[in-house]
Amino acid sequence: MGNWVVNHWFSVLFLATWLGLNVFLFVHAFLSYEKADKYYYTREILGSALAWARASARCLNFNSMLILFPVCRNLLSFLRGTCSFCRCTLRKQLDHNLTFHKLVAYMICLHTAIHIIAHLFNFEHYSRSQQATDGSLASILSTLSHQEKGEGSWLNPIQSPNMTVEYVTFTSIAGLTGVIITIALVLMVTSAMEFIQRSYFEVFWYTHHIFIIYFIGLGIHGTGGIVRGQTEESLNESHPHRCAESFKHWDDHDSHCKHPQFEGLPTESWKWILVPGVLYIFERILRFYRSQQKVVITKVVMHPSKVLELQMNKRGFSMEVGQYIFVNCPSISYLEWHPFTLTSAPEEDFFSIHIRAAGDWTENVIRAFERQQSQIPRIEVDGPFGTVSEDVFQYEVAVLVGAGIGVTPFASILKSIWYKFQHADHNLKTQTAGHAALNFDKATDILTGLKQKTSFGRPMWDNEFSTIANAHPRSVVGVFLCGPQTLAKSLSKRCHQYSSLDPRKVQFYFNKENF
């Protein structure tokens, strides 16, 4: 437990702040619309559903603002760079950007549901009070537009008893944009489900660009002024606390109270999404600019079991261990960018990636390079991003476990350790590095080129851990995994099990990296 807190305190704080802000904004907006005099008459027709709709709208604006930040990876890299004096754990949080992006997306879905349900009730109430003939305050308010001409008079958007809620929805800006952006949201979410994203990346990538429709629609959504409150002037003249009860006498010439005048709420969504929108446009321009820089491919190696290694050079490119780059191959697809962990060490004079055939794009790339034409396909690179692996060097003993293509980040680390030893780097605390590469049915180790595999069959973790604990009884051991969740659970359990209760004796710290 203590281990978890040490590793994750910043995440917990960050998430707590985010949730706290959500709650605060929701409650603040809710109380404002539930209590304010300006909406007294509106509430007369709509009840609390007005406040629910507006509060969820405020949270939707807030989260729509936040959702673009985690995917501005160049901005995040810049922040990470300026924070080089910060502790590792702080910088590591910037790598959980996608997790945060998904959390914010789920929050948007939740608030969308609340917002839609509240507005369904609102429309229904408007419709009922338009059709009511009981002479109640609500029905008087609904007929206001019939009394006077001019913009300020109406409250109820449903102007006649024959108008259906469906008609109003699809003929008002708010209703139409609302339906469109909700459909866009649903499509984005279903194509981004983990299963779909990992298996059919292109579906996810192209569909997710509907976010452009979402943001434009969101900006326009509030421009119709369909949520109405009493004007300032009207409040001074005929305050509801004074005049609401005497609504039957509003028409009388000698009455102190006149008909209330209403105005639409000014749209505020654009204020929330303008800055992140601009930042994101910059981000895409920057990505495009960086991608135009020339990448020279110095070596192409075709490994068995359909793994392609590309060694490349790019001016001004500098990397750290465990980082990843985004790669585009225009001859395969102009628009697709796919992430790959860097398998080279920073000390080498090139950078490399290993590409495994795992879908349309990767298979096409491998096939294009296999053809061995005189003209090798052009590659564009954006990055590097992420700094997940420097922690490895802070442990005296590091155990790196990679499964399948998950060995790639550790290749970079191991090579870097090797170089650091060569150059007698004193910052390197690591004295021993053990590497378990689980290659099940490949005849040759894909990274080292050795015919003999590193280990045979599945390691018996209990043996491994007890051996390490015996060999290093007073060390702090860092266990790093890049692999499936089941393995993570197994290793995490062993870390707890084999850590000594005495803090001076051997301690295992488990780190799962999502590359």
Place this chain on the structure above:
Amino acid sequence: MGQIEWAMWANEQALASGLILIMGGIVATAGQFTKWYFGVYSIGAGVFVCLLEYPRGKRRKGSTMERCGQKYMTKVLKLFGPLTRNYYIRAFLHLGLSVPAGFLLATILGTACLAIASSIYLLAAVRGEQWIPIEPKPKERPQVGATIKQPPSNPPPRPPAEARKKPSEEEAAGAVGVSGGPQENPVPVIDEVV
């Protein structure tokens, strides 16, 4: 886009649509909206769609992640044979189911989403995809030690078959090296075979 199995995405979309139909239906019925009986229909249609779409079909390539507890519905779906296997039938079924919900505002979103799912299913059907049930596999418990196959016959360090050079002590177990041949390791490397 050659390898994409559209049916997988259509399945997610249809499941989401089912849930949206149920939610819209509950709101309309509980709020006793005008034409709330469409809401009742929507709940029923939504439940039906969710049950139909819950078991994920088997992917043609690679392994498929089952949804929790889907094997019960898989058995039911298998009974209907071609009715559940064929995606043309599903496409038109979903299209038909979505229409009545379009008459009520609370469920119109469900209509739109289900209609989109229907069109993706149509695309899947045109490309010849089919719903294949995921069969439960008998679980094998690996014996302790049985996963170790073919332990090496040579004692370490072991040279690669082609190199046939004199094995040097520095031949690393899983350390760096791009091509074969002994390499200088600055630190002695321990080779452990479990």
